Amino acid sequence: MSFRWDIIFEYAPFLLKGTLLTIGLSVSSILIGTFLGLLIGLGKIMKNKVLAFPFYGYVTVFRGTPLLVQIFLIHFGIVPFFTGETNAVTAGVIALSLNAAAYIAEIFRAGIQSIDKGQMEGARSLGMTHAQTMIHIVLPQAFKRMIPPLGNEFIVLLKDSSLLCVIAAPELMYWGKAMGSQYFKVWEPYLACAFIYLFLTLILSFVLNRLERRLKTE
Amino acid sequence: MIKVENLKKSFGENDVLKNINAIVSPREVVVVIGPSGSGKSTFLRCINQLETITGGHIFIEGLDTTDKKVNINKVRTEVGMVFQHFNLFPHKTVLENIMLAPIKVRKISKEQASQRGMELLKKVGLAEKANAYPDSLSGGQKQRVAIARALAMEPKIMLFDEPTSALDPEMVGEVLEVMKQLAKEGMTMVVVTHEMGFAKEVGDRVIFMDEGYIIEENIPSEIFNNPQQERTKAFLSKVL
Ligand SMILES: Nc1ncnc2c1ncn2[C@@H]1O[C@H](COP(=O)(O)OP(=O)(O)OP(=O)(O)O)[C@@H](O)[C@H]1O
Numbered sequence: 390m391s392f393r394w395d396i397i398f399e400y401a402p403f404l405l406k407g408t409l410l411t412i413g414l415s416v417s418s419i420l421i422g423t424f425l426g427l428l429i430g431l432g433k434i435m436k437n438k439v440l441a442f443p444f445y446g447y448v449t450v451f452r453g454t455p456l457l458v459q460i461f462l463i464h465f466g467i468v469p470f471f472t473g474e475t476n477a478v479t480a481g482v483i484a485l486s487l488n489a490a491a492y493i494a495e496i497f498r499a500g501i502q503s504i505d506k507g508q509m510e511g512a513r514s515l516g517m518t519h520a521q522t523m524i525h526i527v528l529p530q531a532f533k534r535m536i537p538p539l540g541n542e543f544i545v546l547l548k549d550s551s552l553l554c555v556i557a558a559p560e561l562m563y564w565g566k567a568m569g570s571q572y573f574k575v576w577e578p579y580l581a582c583a584f585i586y587l588f589l590t591l592i593l594s595f596v597l598n599r600l601e602r603r604l605k606t607e
Numbered sequence: 608m609i610k611v612e613n614l615k616k617s618f619g620e621n622d623v624l625k626n627i628n629a630i631v632s633p634r635e636v637v638v639v640i641g642p643s644g645s646g647k648s649t650f651l652r653c654i655n656q657l658e659t660i661t662g663g664h665i666f667i668e669g670l671d672t673t674d675k676k677v678n679i680n681k682v683r684t685e686v687g688m689v690f691q692h693f694n695l696f697p698h699k700t701v702l703e704n705i706m707l708a709p710i711k712v713r714k715i716s717k718e719q720a721s722q723r724g725m726e727l728l729k730k731v732g733l734a735e736k737a738n739a740y741p742d743s744l745s746g747g748q749k750q751r752v753a754i755a756r757a758l759a760m761e762p763k764i765m766l767f768d769e770p771t772s773a774l775d776p777e778m779v780g781e782v783l784e785v786m787k788q789l790a791k792e793g794m795t796m797v798v799v800t801h802e803m804g805f806a807k808e809v810g811d812r813v814i815f816m817d818e819g820y821i822i823e824e825n826i827p828s829e830i831f832n833n834p835q836q837e838r839t840k841a842f843l844s845k846v847l
């Protein structure tokens with residue numbers, strides 16, 4: 390039994406399309422997830438425990454349940470409930486963003502809390518407000534420390550986007566599966582997918598490494 | 608200038624300040640001494656409300672700063688603070704450290720802030736370090752920058768919490784020198800320190816604290832040569 394390069398070439402345009410969607414899904418989920426994660430992380434460290442409680446709840450629920458279950462609930466339940474219909478790509482971005490936000494919130498929380506409280510006191514003693522201190526003093530320092538764990542989270546998110554094939558979002562893995570079932574093949578489609586995912590994560594970690602080094606020397 | 612009335616502060620069950628009454632007059636240098644854990648830092652931090660007080664009142668220039676309606680950020684612009692561990696911002700240069708609060712809080716222009724910052728750096732003898740990052744400075748230099756940073760807000764009062772305790776012995780002098788200069792210029796200062804030499808030479812008044820109370824206060828020569836309370840005597844015999 391020989392390796393069928395020809396079917397990979399035949400599927401190349403679809404795999405490429407899928408790859409582009411994978412990138413699009415990942416990038417938009419990373420952006421939305423980071424934004425939400427920052428808000429949720431800040432929410433969790435509020436002094437008022439009652440106000441902070443919903444943010445704790447959010448992180449607990451989204452970290453404590455499988456992403457696959459969240460994808461099904463959002464695609465078949467939540468999105469149709471609000472809009473009457475559903476769309477795999479929209480539902481996919483929502484699920485990935487909400488899930489990543491929980492992990493990113495924890496990264497922000499840990500990053501912020503790792504900054505010596507003398508920094509906050511130094512700035513507050515000069516008359517700066519809590520918000521000014523966060524923006525100019527705490528977050529810039531915390532952000533540097535958060536880059537490695539954020540990078541990990543982005544890579545996890547990129548790979549997890551492959552789960553969206555179960556709701557037929559036409560991303561990379563979806564086309565891999567399509568190819569596999571059309572030709573009853575295993576190695577060709579899934580090795581091709583694996584190779585492309587590996588390529589994407591390598592690029593991503595390269596970019597993150599560069600960013601980390603740039604910030605370190607600053 | 609500062610009037611502290613029946614100040615109380617507890618951390619949970621732990622009553623750290625039990626009933627503090629004190630007055631600091633304009634241009635006065637008050638030195639606070641006392642054993643470790645007696646509440647000296649807490650006292651200082653209550654004055655600019657880095658700690659939320661449990662009871663009592665603190666008046667600064669007649670204004671009850673413990674009143675909920677008072678904007679504490681505004682009060683803090685008038686009360687500079689220098690910490691044992693400097694608390695400089697490591698991601699900003701020396702000059703940026705000094706310029707930040709005047710720009711963000713006092714809303715002065717960058718040019719003005721930078722000019723004023725350079726003047727202050729000259730004053731503390733560190734003009735050539737303006738563009739260095741704090742991590743590249745020695746402890747004594749860091750503390751002098753921290754003093755310049757606090758002065759940039761043009762405060763009326765300066766609080767010092769053991770400003771030389773984290774320094775190597777050979778750097779203590781340069782920081783005390785800057786503080787002496789400030790005192791000479793008439794700055795109102797409250798200084799927590801273990802430097803008894805500084806207390807004697809620069810202090811107008813010494814407050815001895817123990818277990819959350821002010822045990823004794825007097826002019827330095829009286830406190831050091833003629834302490835009235837047993838606890839003061841016991842403490843001084845250990846540190847002198
Ligand atoms: N944030 C805090 N939470 C709980 N307890 C605290 C806190 N800060 C201070 N304390 C307690 O308050 C007491 C007085 O502390 P404080 O730092 O005011 O003493 P100090 O006189 O400055 O001592 P030192 O000379 O060691 O600096 C100590 O028992 C300390 O454990």
Ligand SMILES: [Mg+2]
Nearest residue numbers: 647648649769
């Ligand atoms: Mg102390």
